[in-house]
Amino acid sequence: MSVSILKPGLLSSLQDAGRPGHAALGVGRAGAMDGPAWQLANALVGNRRGEAAIECTLIGPSLRFERAAVIALTGAAIAAHVGDRPIPLWTCCRLPAGSVLRLGGMTHGSRAYLAVRGGFDVAPLLGSRSSDLHARLGYQHGRALRAGDVLPIGTTEPLPGLAAGEAVQPLHWGIDPRPWFDFGGRPLALLPGSHGHLLDPASQPLLHGATFIVSQDSNRTASRLDGHALRLCEPLELISEATLPGTLQLPPSGQPIALLAEAPVTGGYPRIGQIAAVDLPHLAQRRPGDAVCFRGSTLDEALARLAARQRRLGRLIEAIARRLEHA
Amino acid sequence: MAHDIGFEALAEDALLLRFGERIDGELNARVQTAAARLRERLPQLECVPAYASLLLRFDPSSWTGHDGGEPHRQLQDAVRTALGEGGTIAATPRERVVPVCYGGAYGPDLADVAALCGLGVEALIARHTAAEYRVAMLGFAPGFPYLLGLDPQLAVPRRRDPRQRVPAGSVAIGGSQTGIYPEALPGGWQLIGRTPLRLFDASASPPSLLAAGDRVRFQAIDEDRFRQLAADEPR
Numbered sequence: 001m002s003v004s005i006l007k008p009g010l011l012s013s014l015q016d017a018g019r020p021g022h023a024a025l026g027v028g029r030a031g032a033m034d035g036p037a038w039q040l041a042n043a044l045v046g047n048r049r050g051e052a053a054i055e056c057t058l059i060g061p062s063l064r065f066e067r068a069a070v071i072a073l074t075g076a077a078i079a080a081h082v083g084d085r086p087i088p089l090w091t092c093c094r095l096p097a098g099s100v101l102r103l104g105g106m107t108h109g110s111r112a113y114l115a116v117r118g119g120f121d122v123a124p125l126l127g128s129r130s131s132d133l134h135a136r137l138g139y140q141h142g143r144a145l146r147a148g149d150v151l152p153i154g155t156t157e158p159l160p161g162l163a164a165g166e167a168v169q170p171l172h173w174g175i176d177p178r179p180w181f182d183f184g185g186r187p188l189a190l191l192p193g194s195h196g197h198l199l200d201p202a203s204q205p206l207l208h209g210a211t212f213i214v215s216q217d218s219n220r221t222a223s224r225l226d227g228h229a230l231r232l233c234e235p236l237e238l239i240s241e242a243t244l245p246g247t248l249q250l251p252p253s254g255q256p257i258a259l260l261a262e263a264p265v266t267g268g269y270p271r272i273g274q275i276a277a278v279d280l281p282h283l284a285q286r287r288p289g290d291a292v293c294f295r296g297s298t299l300d301e302a303l304a305r306l307a308a309r310q311r312r313l314g315r316l317i318e319a320i321a322r323r324l325e326h327a
Numbered sequence: 328m329a330h331d332i333g334f335e336a337l338a339e340d341a342l343l344l345r346f347g348e349r350i351d352g353e354l355n356a357r358v359q360t361a362a363a364r365l366r367e368r369l370p371q372l373e374c375v376p377a378y379a380s381l382l383l384r385f386d387p388s389s390w391t392g393h394d395g396g397e398p399h400r401q402l403q404d405a406v407r408t409a410l411g412e413g414g415t416i417a418a419t420p421r422e423r424v425v426p427v428c429y430g431g432a433y434g435p436d437l438a439d440v441a442a443l444c445g446l447g448v449e450a451l452i453a454r455h456t457a458a459e460y461r462v463a464m465l466g467f468a469p470g471f472p473y474l475l476g477l478d479p480q481l482a483v484p485r486r487r488d489p490r491q492r493v494p495a496g497s498v499a500i501g502g503s504q505t506g507i508y509p510e511a512l513p514g515g516w517q518l519i520g521r522t523p524l525r526l527f528d529a530s531a532s533p534p535s536l537l538a539a540g541d542r543v544r545f546q547a548i549d550e551d552r553f554r555q556l557a558a559d560e561p562r
Contacts, residue, residue, distance in 0.1 A: 240466065
């Protein structure tokens with residue numbers, strides 16, 4: 001069983017939870033930019049082991065399923081069709097053998113996840129099937145998917161409640177995306193960074209409150225933020241140390257850079273803030289041209305929000321699993 | 328050894344231990360010793376050494392105190408205890424010899440670097456192979472070693488026009504540092520030679536030839552030996 005990529009879309013790659021634990025070797029985590037959306041896509045097809053999904057960026061791919069497949073789409077609001085039939089998001093859907101799934105543009109957000117029941121069965125590297133486009137690790141040396149790629153799909157039991165047939169068959173229920181997708185462009189919680197107090201007096205109030213714009217020059221490594229140049233009181237020469245996703249760096253240009261899933265493991269730019277982990281998926285969903293603003297937050301608040309989200313996500317995933325079994 | 332370490336909570340799951348602010352062999356040795364001790368005593372942590380700091384990544388939910396205490400504080404206490412304890416500290420550093428074919432097509436910048444240093448090519452090679460280096464950290468790309476110990480006279484500026492593609496195995500000098508490109512990568516360092524060894528292979532165990540803390544020496548080899556060794560390397 002496999003799926004063929006007919007058109008690759010703008011930037012499509014396999015992503016899972018990533019490769020934690022290897023930063024000391026110079027290997028970053030990579031993984032899904034919007035973790036909850038990726039987890040929920042897997043949950044909706046009944047995958048329980050953190051299978052890889054296709055992360056689509058801005059414009060999705062077109063794919064042909066050799067045999068019948070059960071899929072789910074989550075994350076950004078992406079156009080999805082089989083023939084003329086629209087495919088609903090945030091639910092699960094059985095596609096008959098030979099279906100061509102055409103994913104198009106996104107009306108909100110920039111990253112959508114396509115999970116397939118059984119998962120994409122490519123060889124894991126260092127415990128993950130994620131493509132690290134920067135370090136060139138993963139499927140086909142970590143490159144983006146191309147037309148002609150054929151991805152094997154793992155074998156599974158059929159899903160009860162979705163009978164075999166020649167028609168596209170969605171479930172009669174789905175999940176509400178609103179808790180998991182920020183449609184409103186809320187301010188992102190920003191924890192203090194090591195060098196934030198060194199911003200000059202004009203830059204201090206801009207960091208919390210001014211509106212920045214996501215630059216065209218953004219990718220899985222970082223979102224570059226345009227709109228206001230920030231300055232330190234005096235230039236700071238730092239030696240390289242470990243960096244993290246979520247770190248807001250300030251290079252000499254004054255244009256802040258928010259590191260994302262493919263953050264390099266070391267870097268030497270001043271750190272003016274750390275975006276709360278719970279808000280990183282929301283940043284990852286902002287498109288070039290979208291607004292970003294920050295509000296000051298604390299480690300305690302960020303930890304509490306993260307723990308609360310993990311509990312909610314865990315409960316929802318369990319509820320989905322129970323409902324799929326009894327569908 | 329824990330008394331003069333700075334602790335900084337970088338993120339929900341990250342605590343930085345800072346030993347100093349300089350690129351310095353003695354500071355880095357303290358980082359490596361602390362990393363070895365913590366890997367032994369607190370194996371659930373991910374330790375990421377850099378020149379003068381050590382990043383710890385952890386699961387905050389497993390470090391929340393019974394009293395709801397803040398995980399970074401709990402972890403900091405555990406780290407202080409682990410670093411304050413006596414007893415054995417990790418094994419002596421591994422020694423690695425890295426064969427290098429200097430100059431020619433393998434080191435296209437060798438003559439320029441020698442001229443910038445005011446040395447002949449042979450003298451430059453002699454100095455580059457004479458030093459003992461220490462892997463301060465891996466970063467930039469999987470398996471890329473930042474090496475301490477470059478002879479100060481061999482420090483040369485980076486290239487004004489970085490290369491789009493530096494071949495895998497290239498041995499290079501950038502500023503006061505020397506390093507080895509594990510894969511074909513863009514890069515601005517001056518290329519003086521190339522090693523036939525494969526520095527990083529994600530499917531191997533361990534994936535990286537070098538680790539932070541290793542001692543490294545370069546050994547000059549000729550092109551025939553390069554080809555012979557390259558043929559023996561897994562690809």
